[in-house]
Amino acid sequence: MEKEFRVLIVGGGIAGMSLAICLGEMGVSTELIDKDPEWKALGTGITITGPTFRAFSALGVESEVRRLGATNERVKLFQPPEKFIGEIGPPETIPPLPNNGGILRPVLHKILSDRTLAVGVKVSLGKSISFLSQESKFVDVRFVGGGSGRFDLVVGADGAFSELRTHVFPEASEPTLTGQGCFRHLTDKPADVDCLHMFVGGPVKTGVTPCSSNQMYLFCNAPMPGNPRWDPKDDWKKLRELLIGYEGVVGSVRDALGPQSNIVYRPLENFLMNPPWYRGRVVLIGDAAHATTPHLAAGAMMAVEDALVLSELIGSAVSLDTALEAFMDRRFERCRHVVENSRTLGQYELDGVSTVEHKQLQEESWQRMATPI
Numbered sequence: 001m002e003k004e005f006r007v008l009i010v011g012g013g014i015a016g017m018s019l020a021i022c023l024g025e026m027g028v029s030t031e032l033i034d035k036d037p038e039w040k041a042l043g044t045g046i047t048i049t050g051p052t053f054r055a056f057s058a059l060g061v062e063s064e065v066r067r068l069g070a071t072n073e074r075v076k077l078f079q080p081p082e083k084f085i086g087e088i089g090p091p092e093t094i095p096p097l098p099n100n101g102g103i104l105r106p107v108l109h110k111i112l113s114d115r116t117l118a119v120g121v122k123v124s125l126g127k128s129i130s131f132l133s134q135e136s137k138f139v140d141v142r143f144v145g146g147g148s149g150r151f152d153l154v155v156g157a158d159g160a161f162s163e164l165r166t167h168v169f170p171e172a173s174e175p176t177l178t179g180q181g182c183f184r185h186l187t188d189k190p191a192d193v194d195c196l197h198m199f200v201g202g203p204v205k206t207g208v209t210p211c212s213s214n215q216m217y218l219f220c221n222a223p224m225p226g227n228p229r230w231d232p233k234d235d236w237k238k239l240r241e242l243l244i245g246y247e248g249v250v251g252s253v254r255d256a257l258g259p260q261s262n263i264v265y266r267p268l269e270n271f272l273m274n275p276p277w278y279r280g281r282v283v284l285i286g287d288a289a290h291a292t293t294p295h296l297a298a299g300a301m302m303a304v305e306d307a308l309v310l311s312e313l314i315g316s317a318v319s320l321d322t323a324l325e326a327f328m329d330r331r332f333e334r335c336r337h338v339v340e341n342s343r344t345l346g347q348y349e350l351d352g353v354s355t356v357e358h359k360q361l362q363e364e365s366w367q368r369m370a371t372p373i
């Protein structure tokens with residue numbers, strides 16, 4: 001591998017920060033830019049499965065995630081209004097790591113951003129690229145508002161609607177709507193909610209995920225044909241309407257909804273970039289290459305794994321070209337599996353496919369995710 005390697009990471013989300021941590025620890029000269037001057041995490045909480053814990057463990061942040069998040073071993077399944085029908089769990093294939101858990105997005109962001117800075121990565125905020133050109137072994141970049149740089153590798157980690165992707169891969173497709181929308185609502189956790197509760201087989205898929213000792217988020221995947229929009233101030237009314245008829249913890253959360261409720265709504269989209277995810281010395285990772293719907297809670301897993309694999313190959317391959325080629329070999333099928341199965345699970349929800357088939361695909365997918373990266 002070439003010596004004195006300089007890397008620019010565009011985007012400081014889970015993927016970009018994870019790669020920055022790995023490269024910073026390897027002593028690779030790394031700069032991370034994010035166009036958000038506040039570098040904040042949007043959203044409420046995130047569900048973490050065993051394979052995501054494994055990726056966090058390899059990144060060296062798993063104990064902090066466990067300390068500040070919530071962990072548990074199983075998922076309780078209910079049929080609406082509130083009939084307990086059993087438990088499922090991601091397979092216990094990665095002991096001693098937890099099978100399941102959750103964390104607030106801003107808390108995860110702080111763990112990763114503190115670590116990024118601690119390993120000596122240069123972070124520049126409110127910064128994005130205005131122009132990029134490639135020679136055979138380097139990339140010249142100009143930044144919006146002035147300044148420029150020459151890098152051996154530029155990594156696009158700028159999310160599902162990546163501007164870098166549009167610039168470098170103008171022929172690439174864009175994320176497509178799946179026909180569902182997803183609400184997430186952060187609220188206090190009752191003491192008896194000690195794991196993910198999922199309500200299936202009703203008009204929407206809903207439930208709650210603990211994400212700290214005293215907080216949880218309610219999720220609700222609902223059919224949204226034609227991608228309707230409304231004033232975000234009315235999110236709570238829309239969510240309340242969708243949860244009519246549910247009892248138990250979901251019913252209690254619904255009854256407490258009001259204008260003060262902390263709710264995030266997103267129409268669900270997914271995206272899988274055709275291989276290769278690199279062109280010359282520019283490579284895409286995370287949602288920029290593969291944006292999944294949340295049905296397998298595996299977006300963060302893929303983002304961190306991309307960073308682990310890419311940095312490992314940068315450190316071990318004979319050249320950057322072979323590293324990028326090997327990166328595609330290691331990542332494409334695994335990410336394709338997650339993106340496609342997540343989309344299928346969403347389609348099952350839309351089509352009202354039986355709980356049995358649903359559970360089978362979910363468990364098969366978890367088994368696959370638990371295999372080594």
Ligand SMILES: Cc1cc2nc3c(=O)[nH]c(=O)nc-3n(C[C@H](O)[C@H](O)[C@H](O)COP(=O)(O)OP(=O)(O)OC[C@H]3O[C@@H](n4cnc5c(N)ncnc54)[C@H](O)[C@@H]3O)c2cc1C
Binds near residue numbers: 128
């Ligand atoms: C509704 C929903 C729920 C989800 N729930 C889960 C879950 O429970 N568990 C899970 O594992 N995954 C979940 N995911 C997926 C997960 O959130 C993503 O896969 C993950 O956040 C991707 O991280 P990323 O770093 O690739 O992208 P992002 O998080 O999108 O980060 C991109 C970063 O790039 C920056 N940026 C953007 N454009 C530019 C630019 N031009 N220049 C510089 N910087 C730029 C942004 O400011 C941002 O900081 C969910 C996704 C959705 C949509």
